[in-house]
Amino acid sequence: MTPSPTVRIATLALLALAVAACGESSGTATPKAPPPAPLTPEQIGVAIAALPTPYNDADYENGRRAFARCRACHTVTPGGPNMTGPNLYGVFGRAAGRHEGYNYSKALLAADFTWDGEQLDQWLANPRTFLPGNKMSFAGVPDDQDRRDLIAWLKIETSPR
Ligand code: HEC
Incomplete structure (x- = not known):
């Protein structure tokens, strides 16, 4: 038996509603805290000045641009997702290889140091020689x-404000 026109229209309306609801919920399925507001130039100046040497002379804007080399694999915001590499929020002062929920290589799991400017400098100069066997396939930042x-930049962006 074919459904009456009224039933058909009602069914179509329900379908349309369901589709619309789907569309809406897919946008909000993973509620995320909005990214922190960008710092004002004054706040950047204060934050840079508060860093230890040589970072208190750093060019924040150049640092932000340099991070473009890392963005394909790392997020920096609080609660940001792990991608190919772990989310880096809170990395300063944290033991290496300890970001919750990330599947590190044995090399990084076995590492016994805490990330600070000095360690990061060596890691980023040449990730492969700094910690042989790690899985960060990245040539390094030679300059x-x-x-x-x-x-x-990373210190400011990944530390609590
Ligand atoms: C091709 C992807 C890729 C790129 C590009 C990349 N990384 Fe990584 N990174 C990784 C992976 C994968 C790991 C985990 C390594 C492991 O477990 O051995 C990692 C680990 C790290 C860690 C250690 C984190 C921890 O919790 O101990 C830091 C810090 C880091 N990366 C910083 C950077 C920075 C800064 C850049 C840019 C200059 C960068 N990475 C570029 C993939 C990448």
Whole structure:
């Protein structure tokens, strides 16, 4: 028996509603805290000045640009997802290889140090030789100044405000 026109229209309306609801919920399925507001130039100046040498001379903007090399694999915001590499929020002062929920290589799991500017500088200069056997396939940031600026930017962006 074929459904009456009224039933058919009602069914179509329900379907349309379901589709619309789907569309809406897919946008909000993973509620995320909005990314922190960008710092004002004054706040950047204060934050840079508060860093230890040599990072208190860093160029924040150059650091932000240098991080473009890392973005394909790392997020920096609080609660940001792990991608190919772990989310880096809170990395300063944290033991290496300890970001919750990330599947590290044996090399990084076995590492026994805490990330600070000095360790990051060596890691980023040449990830492969700094910690043989790690799985970060990245050639490194060879330029001293780019590394300094990047580390300063990273420290500011990944630390609680
Ligand atoms: C091709 C992807 C890729 C790129 C590009 C990349 N990384 Fe990584 N990174 C990884 C992976 C994978 C790991 C985990 C390594 C392991 O477990 O051995 C990692 C680990 C790290 C860690 C250690 C984190 C921890 O919790 O101990 C830091 C810090 C880091 N990366 C910083 C950077 C920075 C800064 C850049 C840019 C200059 C960068 N990475 C570029 C993939 C990448």
